[in-house]
Amino acid sequence: MWHIDRESDIPVYRQIADDLERRIMYGELPPGSVLPSERKLAQELKVNRSTIVQAYDELLATGLIESHRGSGRKVGTTHWGISPLRTPNWRQYAEGGSFLPNLPVIRKIRHEKQHRSTLIDMAGGELSPDLFPAEALKRMTRELDFAGSLGYADPQGDEGLRARLVSYLYDYHRIRTTEDSILVTSGSQQSLYLIAQCLLSPGDAVAVEAPSYYFSLPMFQSAGLRFIRLPVDGEGICPDDIPELHRKHRLRMIIVNPNYQNPTGTVMSAERRLRLLELAAEHGIPIVEDDPFSLTAFDEAPPLPLKALDRSSSVLYIGSMSKIVASGLRIGWLVAPQTIVQRLADARQQMDFGLSVLPQWLAAQYVGSEPFGQHLTQLREALRRKRDLTVAILERELAGEISFSVPKGGLNLWCSLHGEVDDSQLLEASIRRGILYTPGSVFGSGPGHARFAYARPREAELARGLAAFAEAWRAVRG
């Protein structure tokens, strides 16, 4: 944040005063806020205390800051000592608006990540950096011919990419579709957002798996939706619960993640898939199938999506490059009836004017290519190794104290912790010992659950991270 330029002609005290002035003017230090003590700031900036005194004196002279006996220095409430300018009440604006912020735990986890780079991250549901096919992507980026238009892209998505996705979806997922039925989005996330904002209305009942990723997104609440819980057991949700729930709540949509479900890792059984499709069609309820993980299948053939069996056009299918290629590319897709694709493309034009052409061109080259196929093979291998390691370490460190099912794909391992602990204490204790994970409550589960994202750390970090968790667990459990 602070950049002192020792080569500059501007004296150091002046640089510091200038920077403070800028922060004050731009509202980062609002009127009345307390400034750091001379000693503290001197330490932080590695300068003499007298330099700080000089900087503060400058600002005192302009009336920009004030000195209060006993309580140190504060940002002045009458800027410039001239006119009583009013800064808008930015805090109130930040807290206004109908869109809800992320859950406090999620914000805490993000904050810790940003400020403690030594933490082992088993909270982030993504691949470790060494698993991204960076070289292949770089090479393909070099070869982009920029033949496409650099103007506003089609809000439905680049045509070349959609054409490529038509083949990919058939080759890898046995989904038959057409270019007109595909919307390219900023990952699965944007597909979910668009569906919540544009196809549903406040008060609508939406059935979701419990636990699930969707509980972590206040965005559904912001859209005024009511979540109806579909408990997940070893074979996924029980479709036969649906008719009764539909009668009671009039379900407007069913959102599922049938392949290596986040967070439980469950694969929905073949029987239940057919039954779910059958019931959805019988009642005319759309299914949203969020399928980011199916191609990570470790040993078995990747399970086919519901969409491949969908004969009544009941399924909106969501895919993404995030969990199998690189989350930072922000490329995902929605397969849907044309009316839906057009509606969402129209809406997103007002939100972001469509996706950048650059990652779309790259994805059009990469998805379904030979290097993509090779990468997937290696990825599945690497993820399996991490899964095996994680299972072995947990069995060694916490035998009898936790239980879990061994996931056959995906990036996450879901645990039940035996014995009573306070979830937030456990998280705190873990962070202090250098490990981040996601408490189960984020996914809407009761206390005593944890999700370990084993794909995110490098292999070498897994043992250290999970041992630190075990230590935290023992400390908190008493």
Added chain:
Amino acid sequence: MWHIDRESDIPVYRQIADDLERRIMYGELPPGSVLPSERKLAQELKVNRSTIVQAYDELLATGLIESHRGSGRKVGTTHWGISPLRTPNWRQYAEGGSFLPNLPVIRKIRHEKQHRSTLIDMAGGELSPDLFPAEALKRMTRELDFAGSLGYADPQGDEGLRARLVSYLYDYHRIRTTEDSILVTSGSQQSLYLIAQCLLSPGDAVAVEAPSYYFSLPMFQSAGLRFIRLPVDGEGICPDDIPELHRKHRLRMIIVNPNYQNPTGTVMSAERRLRLLELAAEHGIPIVEDDPFSLTAFDEAPPLPLKALDRSSSVLYIGSMSKIVASGLRIGWLVAPQTIVQRLADARQQMDFGLSVLPQWLAAQYVGSEPFGQHLTQLREALRRKRDLTVAILERELAGEISFSVPKGGLNLWCSLHGEVDDSQLLEASIRRGILYTPGSVFGSGPGHARFAYARPREAELARGLAAFAEAWRAVRG
């Protein structure tokens, strides 16, 4: 849409039947919809009529389509002829949701663009393809080192890009800011969207220029905001109207585009800028300054943004690469107090999980670089030439029939049409003659106005396009 593969082993009639089947299954041809006649489809696909008959017979046999005496063939309402599967009522879903679709005129214009590639486009507010610095961007793309993370990007924006923007904003706009006060967005559009969704609440009064770009965005209405009009004259809005409007409506925000305003091309006078800032500070009302055009200044030095003079931290400043580099990159930025940046970054994480790293890396190289500076010089030159041409042609073709102020920057020329015409008739007549423009009503103005986006066509198309408009004008005016 239809791809018949003549090399394939699969007979042509089977290919056609398969394709129809896919369309039916994926809801593009919903139950009950009428299929094209044999003759029509045969013509479209350039095959014999008997081939179509054969394809239809296949589908009739499966029960997927039905034959009705007199009214031709329709998609069956009981798919497969087996169980009465119900397709969800997709049309109803598409029409649901609280987010409003684009204005009908805007959708019409988009539709025409997509389906008539020969139209001269003076509706799109963007540069013509030859004005994008494609070669420089391509070269810099080749040089990207992929050293940054390919994981989920910081939802606030790539750090390298934000650092670069700090220098750029000072060098080009005299705005002093810090990396923590910048949010990188998908163009100005996303900044506007995030502000509307996250800082304002339904019922809030927002003052906007009339006419302005903002009237074209039902997104503000979707957020439940009330627009309070600030009429634009030759020097921009009249700030002295604000106290009275504030008393009446309690203004929560003032949104302006002070430099080469869209659509009027007006530059707000220096005096009014100071007065606006003064009044905003006095009443504690935030100003949103949308500034996509200032660097297009043809002859004069680019006008300084309000933000450069903002001593009370009243201004949220929005910039973008769209109008000066390439709209398809989708890179824009918001300069705002840190609390606001953090709030919006948190929200957008739930909407799209942040921007793709690829265009951000590219922008971090390009913005403010030497090639960027050279490009700007050429761009301003080229735009001036187009402006001059447009003015000359309009004066020749429509002397005495229209009036306009000559814009000194920006991409648009705003006209008042003398005499009464029906705006939608005029648009229709123009489209028939091969020219697209934007009727003034889109921007919230009364009848008899038109916006010509002179940057969008190539130079050679300007004369043809505007002559076609003049012809349409004379035809409709009678």
